[in-house]
Amino acid sequence: MSNIKDRAQLISEVAKRMNKNVYDDARTIKTISHKSELPKEVSKVVTLEEAIRGTGLKDGMTISFHHHFRGGDKVVNMVVAKLAEMGFKNLHLAASSLQDVHAPLIEHIKNGVITEISTSGMRGELATEVSHGLMDKPVVFRSHGGRGSAIATGDLHIDVAFLGASSCDPAGNSCGYSRSENAKSICGSLGYALPDAQYADKVVILTDDLVAYPNTPNSISERNVDYVVVVDSVGDSSKIASGAIRDTKNPRDILLAKQAAKVIINSGYFKDGFSIQTGSGGASLAAVKYIRESMIQQGIKASFALGGITAHMVKLHEEGLIERLIDVQSFDKVAAESIKTDPMHKEVTANEYASADEPGSATHFLDIVILSALEVDTNFNVNVLVGSDGIIRGAIGGHPDTAADSALSIIVCPLLRGRIPCVVDNVTTLITPGSTVDVVVTEYGIAVNPRRPELAERLKAAGLNIVDIHALKDRAKSIIGEAAELPFGDKVVGVVMNRDGSVMDVIKNIVD
Amino acid sequence: MEIKNASAGTFESGDIFIQIAPSTTSGVTIDLDSTVAFQFGEQIKRVIADTLQELNVTGVEVKATDKGALDCTIRARVTAAAVRATGVDVWK
The missing domain is CATH 3.40.1080.10 (Glutaconate Coenzyme A-transferase)
Structure with missing residues (x-):
């Protein structure tokens, strides 16, 4: 006796008990264009400014970065300069670590754009200034494992993560290397960026190599990515083996x-x-x-x-x-x-x-x-x-x-x-x-x-x-x-x- | 004692660069720039002063640029600079 029309009454009753809607076939629309066109249609690619606006970032929030490009990193300075230009204030910068190259943060701290920092470390001019009392709030230093835990437990809540990647597709699948001919940078593992990608409220990937979908094998999945921003360069890979890392002849x-x-x-x-x-x-x-x-x-x-x-x-x-x-x-x-x-x-x-x-x-x-x-x-x-x-x-x-x-x-x-x-x-x-x-x-x-x-x-x-x-x-x-x-x-x-x-x-x- | 401008040492880590110049006053003035000034500034100045005193060198201005040199290195560089400044060979 049972075809779906006969069961309509029952379906409706069960749906009501479960507090759900009844499936409506008329609402289903299939896209039948060739799927190679789809990445363009559902692309998450926007400008940096659009991405920042889209995340809903507000004064006083926490932004995060990884340090896989070490001394060659370009993302921190680029993003914070844009945030300063857009008039943001009182931001908490939670980086996995900071290097000599991040000296421009000094000005942003003096101007009130950045008022709090969490990091694993600090070197160069920024570190010297901080040591002399540049900031009102103390910098919070955590180990890499400690930072991962703090992010997972919510001790360190990240509102928006800005993560550099050497390749990314329009959906946000990204990694620290690229398999395309246009590869510009490489940093390898994105291990310190992965807690941010998983736990941040909003995730923006910055990449210098936008590749076709699917960018597999990937380390950050599209499911964790809200926006993709294409930039000239996310980092100078030749400077990865700098700072504390050197092959000794001493x-x-x-x-x-x-x-x-x-x-x-x-x-x-x-x-x-x-x-x-x-x-x-x-x-x-x-x-x-x-x-x-x-x-x-x-x-x-x-x-x-x-x-x-x-x-x-x-x-x-x-x-x-x-x-x-x-x-x-x-x-x-x-x-x-x-x-x-x-x-x-x-x-x-x-x-x-x-x-x-x-x-x-x-x-x-x-x-x-x-x-x-x-x-x-x-x-x-x-x-x-x-x-x-x-x-x-x-x-x-x-x-x-x-x-x-x-x-x-x-x-x-x-x-x-x-x-x-x-x-x-x-x-x-x-x-x-x-x-x-x-x-x-x-x-x-x-x-x-x-x-x-x-x-x-x-x-x-x-x-x-x-x-x-x-x-x-x-x-x-x-x-x-x-x-x-x-x-x-x-x-x-x-x-x-x-x-x-x-x-x-x-x-x-x-x-x- | 006639003093000429003279120097000894390098700017390498672990070394000290000593410049000696004639002074208008009779004593020894020391201008020290050191990477370890906080912890060892006074000690380095004392080693420089003592070394010059042992060599009977006075009426000089000393400019010292230190990159964490040990006392033995400081004495050696000051002595070499003093010998060059005074023309008196103390090693014979």
Whole structure:
């Protein structure tokens, strides 16, 4: 008895109970034009100004950016200049990090366009000005994992994300590289942009290569994108390997790298299937070169390398020594090209990389991390953000995330940089707590955290020069003398958040 | 003692560039520009002054541009500049 007309009464009753409409076939309209024309019709491509208006951005809101182009970034300055021109005020700029190239922000801060900043780090003129009290509100510094968590929990709510991408189609599918002939830029992984793309209320993609639909495989999906803006350039890819990332020829860095490699090889964690990450800084990057030989000799392969992926890591992966690469940020062009072509080279979000509150985040599976430091103190606390002159000059990055979650964290730093001691009584600013730091490698000896006596024994047995960290601090002091107190003022210019969302330290202003 | 304009050192990181010039006054004046001035400015000036005193050099203006040099480097650069300024070889 039952055709759909017979059931009409029932359908209507059920719809009413469910508080839904009854399907109306007359309203269905099929588009039958060739689908190659569709991207033009449903395009999200607009001008930057139209995109800003369309997002509904208002004074006092939070805008966000990623730093995958590092020193070559052009998006932050371009967008903030446009926002200033359009008359916006009191904006909160939440970048994954800021570089020397962002000095133009100083004027926008003075003019009241930007009144709040959250970032992982800061360098150059902007950092110097902020350290001298440029802003009324303190800059909030978070680790990369901490930022991912803060965005996911709503601690850091983003109203509008402006994300640079090296390719994007008219629907918004985008990535940090391009497969087209017109590719202008490449940054590789967009890991630090992905939480923004997922959680921001509105997302604007800026691209210098608008490609045909479908731009697959993509890292940001059209479903998270509201507007697409085509610009001349999103970034200068040749400047990715700048700032903290360089391939060292410095003989002291090479000595430190070799020592770090010996620590790894004799640590007890150097066995088949281990996992490893290297931070920025010449010596920690170079250490990879020196464990390669031992991996070949002992027939040891790594299951994955994590983090900022470098050309060294790519090489080991291509040689079959590292099975998989997990890449939140491509540290050079070789890594950026590799993520484009190699399915075993996986892009991850900042959250998947290093969130403290995600038990499955990659840092939890990390055996060994090699990190650099501006200062280490006798309690093994590390500072990577504020220089010994009290001026902000670095970035937290994934330092505290990886130190906390890895089985073995190794800090590599020289005893002195010029006249600046790297092993001190107390760090200028606490970034990575000593409870998470295991080994400190200097050219004057290797200090092992007293919490890890078994590790000290293994390294001693291997003939390494294990010293008390107090002896390193005294040695530095005997060469350089006693440093005078820094002229700190009473204003708080920076707040350092722990990755769990608690406040860990504050940075005071410097008075000249 | 006749003082000529003289210099020693470089602007490299870890070095100090010392310029010595005759002064109209009898003492030693030191103009220091240092990347570590906050922490070590006074100590660097003291090392420069002590080194010149040991060499019996007075009546000079010293301009020092420091890039984080250690005391041994500062003494060596000041000594070299003083030898060039005075023509008195202290190493023989």
